[in-house]
Amino acid sequence: MNSASAPPKAATTAMALVAFMWFAYFLNYCDRQAVFAMFPSLKTGLSMNDQQLGLVGTVFLWVYAIGCPVSGYLGDRFSKRLLVVLSLVVWSLITIGTGLVASGATLLAMRAAMGVSESLYMSSAVALTAGAYPAARRSRAVSVLMTGQIAGTVAGSWFGGWMADRGQWRGAFFALGAVGVLYAIPYFAFLRRVEEPQADQSTTTAGITFGSLARSRTFLLLCLVFPVFVFGLWLLYGWLPAFLHDKFRLNQADAAFNATVFLQTATFAGVIGGGMLADALYHRIKTARFWLMVCGLVLAAPCIHALGNSDTLLVTRIAATGFGLFSGLFIANIFPATFDVVSSSARATAVGMLNFFGALTSGFATLFGGLWKQTLGIDRLLSITALAYLVAGAALILGIKFLFPRDLAQTQVSS
Numbered sequence: 001m002n003s004a005s006a007p008p009k010a011a012t013t014a015m016a017l018v019a020f021m022w023f024a025y026f027l028n029y030c031d032r033q034a035v036f037a038m039f040p041s042l043k044t045g046l047s048m049n050d051q052q053l054g055l056v057g058t059v060f061l062w063v064y065a066i067g068c069p070v071s072g073y074l075g076d077r078f079s080k081r082l083l084v085v086l087s088l089v090v091w092s093l094i095t096i097g098t099g100l101v102a103s104g105a106t107l108l109a110m111r112a113a114m115g116v117s118e119s120l121y122m123s124s125a126v127a128l129t130a131g132a133y134p135a136a137r138r139s140r141a142v143s144v145l146m147t148g149q150i151a152g153t154v155a156g157s158w159f160g161g162w163m164a165d166r167g168q169w170r171g172a173f174f175a176l177g178a179v180g181v182l183y184a185i186p187y188f189a190f191l192r193r194v195e196e197p198q199a200d201q202s203t204t205t206a207g208i209t210f211g212s213l214a215r216s217r218t219f220l221l222l223c224l225v226f227p228v229f230v231f232g233l234w235l236l237y238g239w240l241p242a243f244l245h246d247k248f249r250l251n252q253a254d255a256a257f258n259a260t261v262f263l264q265t266a267t268f269a270g271v272i273g274g275g276m277l278a279d280a281l282y283h284r285i286k287t288a289r290f291w292l293m294v295c296g297l298v299l300a301a302p303c304i305h306a307l308g309n310s311d312t313l314l315v316t317r318i319a320a321t322g323f324g325l326f327s328g329l330f331i332a333n334i335f336p337a338t339f340d341v342v343s344s345s346a347r348a349t350a351v352g353m354l355n356f357f358g359a360l361t362s363g364f365a366t367l368f369g370g371l372w373k374q375t376l377g378i379d380r381l382l383s384i385t386a387l388a389y390l391v392a393g394a395a396l397i398l399g400i401k402f403l404f405p406r407d408l409a410q411t412q413v414s415s
Contacts, residue, residue, distance in 0.1 A: 013132075013193075013194065014132040014133060014141075016190065017128070017129065017132050017190075017194055018129055018132075018141055018144050018145060020186075020187055020190050020191070021084070021125050021128070021129055021145055021148075022144065022145055022147070022148040023148065023183065023187075024084065024088050024121070024125070024148075024183065024187060025121075025125060025145060025146075025148030025149060025152065026148040026149075026151050026152040026155070027088070027092070027152065027176070027179060027180045027183065028088075028091065028118055028121055028122075028148070028149075028152060029148065029149045029150075029151075029152025029153050029156055030152045030155050030156035030159070030176050031091060031092070031095045031114070031118075031156065031176050031177070031180065032060065032114065032118065032156070033152065033153045033156035033157050033160070033237065034156040034157065034159060034160030034172055034173070034176060035056055035098075035111075035160060036056075036057070036157065036160070036237060036238055036239075036241055036242075037156075037157040037158070037160040037161035037164065037241050037252060037253075037255070037256035037259075038160050038161065038163075038164040038169045038172075038252070039053050039056075039241070039242045039245075040164070040242070040245060040252055041164040041167075041169050041252065042056075042104075042107070042169070045169070046101070046102075046103060046104045046107060047103075047104065048104040048107075050370045050373050050374070051370045051371055052104050052108075052370070053242075053370055054238070054366050054367045054368070054369055054370020054371060054373075055108055055366075055367065055370065056107065056108065056111055056366070057111075057234065057237075057238040057362075057363065057365070057366025057367070057369075058363040058364070058366050058367040059108050059111045059112050059115070059363075060111040060112065060114055060115045060363075061115065061234065061359040061360070061362045061363035061366065062115070062359070062360060062363040063111075063112045063113075063115030063116055063119075064114075064115035064116075064118060064119045064355070064359045065115075065119075065355070065356045065357075065358075065359035065360040065363065066115075066119075066356070067115060067116050067119030067120070068119045068122070068123060068351075068352040068353070068355035068356040068359060069349070069352045069353050069356045070119075070352070071083065071119045071120045071121075071122075071123050071124070071348075071352055072123035072124075072348045072349040072350070072351055072352020072353060072355075073210075073348070073349050073352065074120075074124075074348075075123045075124035075127055075348030075349070075352070076127075076345060076346060076347070076348045076349050079196060080124035080125075080127060080128045080196060080348065081124075081128070081191040081192070081194060081196055083120050083121070083124045084120070084121055084124050084125050084128070084187075084191070085184055085187055085188045085191060086120060087117055087118060087119075087120035087121035088121070088180055088183070088184050088187065089180070089181060089184045090117035090120075091114055091117035091118050091121075091180065092176075092177045092178075092179075092180025092181045092184070093177065093181065094110060094113045094114050094117055094177075095114070095173050095176050095177035095180065096173060096174055096177030096178065096181075097110055097113075097177075098110045098111075098114070098173045098177075099170040099171065099172070099173030099174045099177070100170070119352075119355070122351060122352075122355055123348040123349070123351040123352040123355065124348055125145065126142060126145065126335050126347075126348075126351045127347040127348040127351060128194075128196070129141055129142060129145050130142055130335065130336065130339055130347065131344075131347070135282070135339075135340075136279055136282055136283065137279055138279070138336045138339065139274070139275040139276075139278040139279045139282070139289060139332055139333055139336040140275040140276055140279050141275075142275065142332070142335050142336050143271045143272055143274060143275025143276075143331075143332035143333075144272070144275070146271050146331050146332060147268050147271055147272065149331075150264045150265075150267045150268045150271065151264070151268070153237065153260055153264050154260040154261055154264045154265075156176070157241060157256040157259065157260045158253065158256050158257055158260065158261075159172055159175075159176070160172050160256065161241065161251075161252040161253040161254075161255065161256035161257070162252075162253045162256075163175075164252050164253075165251055165252050165253050210349065212342070212343050212345075212346050213342055213346055213349065213350055213353060215410070216341045216342055216407045216410070216411070217399075217403045217406070217407060218341040218399055218403045218404050218407040218408075219338060219341050219342055219350065219407070221395065221396070221399040221403060222334070222337070222338055222354060223353060223354060223357045224357075224392075224395065225293075225297075225392045225395060225396055226334060226354050226357060226358045227357045227358045227360070227361035227362070228297075228361070228388050228389065228391075228392040229296075229297065229327070229330055229334075229358075229389070229392065230358040230359075230361065230362045230365075231361050231362055231364070231365045231385060231388070232300075232304050232365070232382070232385040232386075232388075232389065233327065233362070234362035234363075234365040234366055235365040235366070235368075235369060235378070235381060235382065235385060236259070236263065236304075236307070236323075236382075238365060238366035238369055239366065239369035239370075239373070239378050240259040240260075240263075240307070240378075241255045241256045241259040241260075242255070243259075243308075243378045244258050244259050244313075244316070248313050248316075258313065258316070258317065258320075259320075262317045262320040262321045262324065263320040263321070263323060263324040264324060265321075265324065266320070266321040266322070266323070266324030266325040266328070267324035267325070267327055267328045267331065268324075268328070269324075269325060269328065270296075270324060270325040270326060270327060270328015270329055270331070270332070271328040271331050271332045272328075272332070273328070273329075273332075274292055274296070274328050274329035274330075274331070274332035274333055275332040275333070275336075277292065278292055278332065278333050278336065286340070286404075286408060287400050287404055289333040289336055289337035289340065290333075290337055290396060290399070290400050290404065291400065292329045292330075292332070292333050293329065293330045293333050293334065293337060293396060294393050294396045294397055294400075295326070295329055296326050296327055296328070296329035296330035296331075296333075297330060297389045297390070297392050297393035297396070298389070298390060298393040299322075299326035299329075300322075300323050300326040300327045300330070300389055301386040301387070301389040301390050301393075302322075302386065303319050303320075303322035303323035303326060304319075304323050304382050304385055304386045304389065305382060305383045305386040306318075306319035306322075307319040307320055307323060307382055308377075308378055308379035308380070308381070308382030308383060309379050309382070309383065334354070335351060335354075338350050338351070338354065340408060340411065341404065341407040341408060341411055342411060343411060368381060369381065
C-alpha cells in the first residue's frame with residue numbers, strides 16, 4: 001500500500017494502521033519495563049540479590065534474541081497481521097501470570113516466556129508499518145511507531161514503581177495484562193480489514209532470504225553497530241531507576257520518574273524530528289538516514305557518560321534529556337535505513353536479525369549491571385559505553401563511504 005499515491009481511504013487506513021500498531025507497541029514496553037522499577041520490592045518480596053535481578057533483564061533479552069530471527073522469517077512467509085495479534089494475546093497472559101510468581105526462579109521463567117511471546121511482534125510490526133508507506137515517507141511512519149516504545153517505557157516504569165511503593169507490585173502485572181487481552185479484540189477486528197501482500201514463497205525460503213541479507217555488507221555492519229547502541233539503552237532501561245534510587249535516595253516511583261520522563265520525552269522529540277528530517281533529506285541525500293544515525297551515536301556519547309558521573313540530580317536530568325534527543329535520531333532511522341539496503345521480501349527477517357544481535361548484546365548490559373554494580377559500578381559501565389558509541393559512529397562513517405553505494409544499487413535492482 002503506497003499512501004503517497006493511494007486514494008484517501010487507503011491513506012486513512014495507513015494512518016489508522018500506525019495508530020493501532022502504536023498502542024500495541026506501547027503495551028509491549030509497558031509490560032516489559034514495569035519490572036525494572038520494582039527491583040527494591042522484588043529484592044525483598046522474592047528474596048532476590050542484585051545478580052538475580054540482573055538476570056531478570058538478561059533472561060528476557062536472550063530468549064527474545066533467539067526468537068527474533070525465527071519470528072522475522074515467519075513474518076516474511078506468513079500473515080504479519082496474525083503474528084502481531086497472537087503475540088499481544090500471549091504476552092498479556094504471561095504478564096498476568098507474572099503477578100502470581102512466588103520465587104525468583106519462577107519470575108525468571110516468566111520473563112523467558114515473555115521473551116518468546118514478544119519476539120513475535122517487532123519484526124512483523126515494523127515491516128507491516130513500513131510496507132504501508134513509500135520510501136520517501138518511511139522514516140516518519142516508523143518513527144511514529146517507535147514512540148510507542150518511549151511512551152510505554154515511561155508509563156510502565158512509573159506505574160510499576162508507583163504500584164510497588166504501595167505494596168501492589170503483583171496488581172501492576174494483573175492490570176497491564178488485562179488491558180492487553182482486552183485490546184486484542186478491536187486490534188484484530190481492524191487488522192482483518194488491512195490489505196497485506198501475499199508472501200512470495202519463491203523468494204522467502206530460508207536459504208534465499210538469509211543469503212540476500214548476508215550479501216548486503218551495509219546490513220552486516222548494522223548488525224554490529226545496532227548492538228552497541230542498544231547495549232547502552234538497556235543499561236539505562238534496566239539499571240538507571242535503581243542507580244538513581246541508591247545515588248540520590250529517591251523512592252521507587254520518583255526514581256522511575258527521573259529515570260524515564262526526561263530521557264524518554266527527549267527521545268520522543270528526537271525520534272519524531274529524526275524521522276521527519278530523514279525523509280526531508282532523503283530526496284537529495286540517499287545516505288541521510290545513515291548520517292543521522294552517526295550524529296545520534298557521536299552526540300549521545302558524552303551524554304551517557306554524564307548520566308553516570310554527574311553529582312546532582314539536575315545535571316543528571318540534563319544529561320538524560322541530551323541522550324534521549326540524540327539517541328532518537330538513531331532509533332528513528334535504524335530500520336528505514338536497513339530497508340534501503342535489503343530486499344523488500346526480506347524486511348521482517350532483517351528486523352529479526354537486527355533484534356537478535358541487539359537483544360543478545362543487551363542481555364549482557366543488564367547482567368553486567370547486576371554483576372558489577374558494587375565493583376566496577378554503573379557509572380564506569382556508562383563511560384565505557386560512551387567510548388563504544390564513538391567507535392560505532394566511526395564505523396558507520398566508513399560504511400557510508402565504502403559499502404552503502406553498492407548495496408543501495410543492488411537493492412534498487414532487486415526491488
